[in-house]
Amino acid sequence: xxxxxxxxxxxxxxxxxxxxxxxxxxxxxxxxxxxxxxxxxxxxxxxxxxxxxxxxxxxxxxxxxxxxxxxxxxxxxxxxxxxxxxxxxxxxxxxxxxxxxxxxxxxxxxxxxxxxxxxxxxxxxxxxxxxxxxxxxxxxxxxxxxxxxxxxxxxxxxxxxxxxxxxxxxxxxxxxxxxxxxxxxxxxxxxxxxxxxxxxxxxxxxxxxxxxxxxxxxxxxxxxxxxxxxxxxxxxxxxxxxxxxxxxxxxxxx
Amino acid sequence: xxxxxxxxxxxxxxxxxxxxxxxxxxxxxxxxxxxxxxxxxxxxxxxxxxxxxxxxxxxxxxxxxxxxxxxxxxxxxxxxxxxxxxxxxxxxxxxxxxxxxxxxxxxxxxxxxxxxxxxxxxxxxxxxxxxxxxxxxxxxxxxxxxxxxxxxxxxxxxxxxxxxxxxxxxxxxxxxxxxxxxxxxxxxxxxxxxxxxxxxxxxxxxxxxxxxxxxxxxxxxxxxxxxxxxxxxxxxxxxxxxxxxxxxxxxxxxxxx
Numbered sequence: 001x002x003x004x005x006x007x008x009x010x011x012x013x014x015x016x017x018x019x020x021x022x023x024x025x026x027x028x029x030x031x032x033x034x035x036x037x038x039x040x041x042x043x044x045x046x047x048x049x050x051x052x053x054x055x056x057x058x059x060x061x062x063x064x065x066x067x068x069x070x071x072x073x074x075x076x077x078x079x080x081x082x083x084x085x086x087x088x089x090x091x092x093x094x095x096x097x098x099x100x101x102x103x104x105x106x107x108x109x110x111x112x113x114x115x116x117x118x119x120x121x122x123x124x125x126x127x128x129x130x131x132x133x134x135x136x137x138x139x140x141x142x143x144x145x146x147x148x149x150x151x152x153x154x155x156x157x158x159x160x161x162x163x164x165x166x167x168x169x170x171x172x173x174x175x176x177x178x179x180x181x182x183x184x185x186x187x188x189x190x191x192x193x194x195x196x197x198x199x200x201x202x203x204x205x206x207x208x209x210x211x212x213x214x215x216x217x218x219x220x221x222x223x224x225x226x227x228x229x230x231x232x233x234x235x236x237x238x239x240x241x242x243x244x245x246x247x248x249x250x251x252x253x254x
Numbered sequence: 255x256x257x258x259x260x261x262x263x264x265x266x267x268x269x270x271x272x273x274x275x276x277x278x279x280x281x282x283x284x285x286x287x288x289x290x291x292x293x294x295x296x297x298x299x300x301x302x303x304x305x306x307x308x309x310x311x312x313x314x315x316x317x318x319x320x321x322x323x324x325x326x327x328x329x330x331x332x333x334x335x336x337x338x339x340x341x342x343x344x345x346x347x348x349x350x351x352x353x354x355x356x357x358x359x360x361x362x363x364x365x366x367x368x369x370x371x372x373x374x375x376x377x378x379x380x381x382x383x384x385x386x387x388x389x390x391x392x393x394x395x396x397x398x399x400x401x402x403x404x405x406x407x408x409x410x411x412x413x414x415x416x417x418x419x420x421x422x423x424x425x426x427x428x429x430x431x432x433x434x435x436x437x438x439x440x441x442x443x444x445x446x447x448x449x450x451x452x453x454x455x456x457x458x459x460x461x462x463x464x465x466x467x468x469x470x471x472x473x474x475x476x477x478x479x480x481x482x483x484x485x486x487x488x489x490x491x492x493x494x495x496x497x498x499x500x501x502x503x504x505x506x507x508x509x510x511x
Contacts, residue, residue: 054411074411086408090426090501100412103422151412 007032007155007187008053013062014212015048022048024212025062030155034203035181035188039195039245041252045213046191047083047159053189054080054157066155076104079148081158085140087132093119094128096143100151111150118146122176138169149184158190162197174201175229195249199223199241200232207245209252216248291473296480299473308462309481316458316482319375320447323382327439331387332432335394339428340420345395356388360446364453378450385446386439393435397428426501433497437490444486 008030015023022045030036038046051057053064055074064071066078079100087096094115095102101111119128122142132140141161148156162170178201181188192198198205199221209216223235232238275293282292291299303309334352338345364381371377401424409423425432451460459478466474 056407056411074413076413078411080408080411082404082408084404086402086404088405088423088426090429099409099422103409103412103414103418147412 005032006030007067008189009065010049010053011063011065013049013052013059013064015045015052015057015060021212023052023059024214026208026214027062028206028215028218030187030189031204032187033181033185035177035190035201036204036206037190037192037198037202038206038208039192039198040208040213040216041210041249042193044208044210044252046208049208049213050157050159050189050191053155054078056080076151077153078155078157079151079153081141081144081148081156081161083160083163085132085137085144085164087140087143089132091131092128093124093130093132093135093143096132097146097150100147104151114150115146118150119143121149122146136169138165138173141165141173153186155187155189158188160191160193163193170197177201178225178229195242195245196233199238199245205241205245207248209249219245289470289472291476295473296476299471300477300481303462303474303477309478312458312462312478313485314458316447316451316460319378319382319450320443322375323379323446324386324440324443326379327383327386327390327443328436330383331390331435331439332394335391335432335435336398336420336425338391339395339398340424349392349395352388352391355384356392358384360384360449361453364450368454373455377454378447381450381454382443382446385449386443389442390432390435390439393438394428394432397431397435398424400431401427429497429501433493437493440489440493441486444482444489448482 006029010026010028010030013023013026014021026049038049040046048057052059053066053071055071055078066075069075069077088099091099094112097119098106098111098115101114106114116128119125122145124139124142124146127135127139132143135143141164144161162173165173174197177188177190181201181203190198190201202221205219205221206215207217207219208214219241221237221241223232223237223241225232279293282290282295285292300309334348338348360381363384364377367377367380371380405423405427406419409419414422448460448463451457452464456464459482462478463475466472466478
C-alpha cells in the first residue's frame with residue numbers, strides 16, 4: 001500500500017511525570033485511512049501516547065496535529081475506545097451508544113436513529129434496551145465500538161480494546177476490525193501488546209521501546225489479504241514479521 | 255425480576271413476618287414479663303388509637319421535626335457531600351465535623367441543644383439532622399470520590415462539559431451509595447425524632463410511649479413503637495421506589511422489601 005498523507009502527526013513529543021520520563025522526543029506519522037498499531041512491552045508508554053493524541057493528557061513538549069490542526073484537548077475529530085469499555089452501567093445499550101452524541105447536544109430522536117444504525121452494524125441488534133451488566137465482555141466492547149463510530153470522528157483511538165475479551169471473541173473482533181478499516185474511511189490508531197494481533201490487523205506497526213519511550217522501528221506488513229483473512233496467519237511474511245518483532249522486543253521483557 | 259421470583263420473595267417476606275409476630279405472640283403469652291403484651295393485644299391497642307384518632311394527632315406532632323429534619327439533611331447532606339467529594343480542600347475543612355457528628359453520643363449533646371435552642375421544634379429538628387446528616391454526607395462524598403476514572407475520562411474524550419460530567423456521570427455513578435446513605439440517614443432520623451420526643455419534651459408518639467408506660471398501659475406503648483417502625487419501613491420502601499424510578503439501571507435485582 002502506498003504511503004498517503006498523514007491524518008495524525010506526532011512531532012517531538014515528550015512526556016514526564018515528575019522525575020519519570022515516559023516519552024522522549026517521539027515523532028510518528030499516521031497515514032490517513034489506515035490502521036497503525038502501537039506495539040511494545042508493558043510500560044513503554046503506548047497508552048500514554050494514545051491519551052496524549054486523544055487530548056486526555058497534555059504533552060510536556062512537542063506538538064500533535066490531527067487533520068492539520070494542533071491538538072489542545074479532546075475534539076470531535078477523534079473518538080476513543082477504552083480497554084475497560086467505560087460503559088455507563090445505569091444506561092441501556094442505546095443510551096450508551098448515543099452518549100457521545102448526547103454530549104454534543106444532538107436531539108434524542110436523531111441520536112437514537114444513528115445509534116440504532118451502529119448497533120446493527122456491530123451486530124448487537126435486539127440488545128438496544130439491555131443494560132451492560134447483562135452483556136458478555138465481547139458484547140460490551142461492541143457497544144464501546146459503536147459509541148466511538150456513532151460520533152463519526154475521522155480518527156479512532158483504540159486502547160487495547162480486545163485485551164479484556166476471550167480469545168475466540170478476540171479473533172472475530174480482529175477480522176471485523178480489518179473489514180471496518182476497509183469499509184470506513186477512517187484512520188485507526190490501535191494500542192496492543194500482542195505481536196500476532198498487531199501483525200494481523202495493521203497496515204503499519206510502530207514498535208516502541210521503553211524507559212523512556214521512543215519509536216524503535218516502523219514496519220509496514222505487505223501481507224496480501226486477497227486470499228481471505230484465514231490465510232494471513234499462514235503467510236510466510238506474517239510469520240517472519242512476528243519473529244522479527246519478537247527478536248527485537250525480547251531483551252526488554254523480563 | 256421475573257414473576258416466579260417476585261412471587262416467592264413476597265411469600266418469604268410474609269413467612270418472616272408471621273415468624274416474628276408469632277414469636278412475639280408466644281413471648282407475650284408466656285409471659286416473658288408483665289410489661290410485655292402479646293402481639294394481638296398490641297394490635298388491638300393500635301386499632302383503638304387509630305379509630306379514636308389519637309395516633310393521627312400524635313403523628314401530626316412527630317412528623318413535623320422528622321420531615322423537616324430529613325428534608326434538610328437530604329438536601330444539605332447531598333449538597334455538602336458533592337462539594338466535599340469534588341473538592342479536596344473542602345474535605346479537609348468539613349469532613350472531620352461530620353465524622354465527629356457521626357461518632358458523638360447524641361443523648362449527651364441534647365442538653366446543650368436545649369440550652370441553646372430551647373425545648374421547641376428547632377431543637378428537635380436539630381436532633382433529627384445530627385442523626386441523619388453525617389451518614390448522608392459521608393456516603394455521598396465517598397461515592398463521588400470513587401467515581402470510576404475511566405467513566406469521567408470517557409465523558410471528557412466525548413467532549414463532555416464539566417456540568418455534563420457532574421450530572422450525567424458522577425451523580426448517577428454515585429447514586430447507589432448516595433441512596434444507601436439516604437436510607438441509613440432516614441432510619442437514623444426516625445431514631446432522632448423519637449429520641450428528641452423522649453429526651454426534650456414528650457409530644458406526639460414519644461408522648462404516647464412515655465405516658466402509656468407511666469400508667470402501665472403497655473399495649474399502647476408497644477402499639478406506638480410498632481407504628482413508628484412500620485412507618486419507617488414504608489418510608490424506606492418509598493425511597494427505594496424513588497431510586498429505581500430515577501436511576502433505572504441501578505436495579506440489579508437486589509432485594510426490595
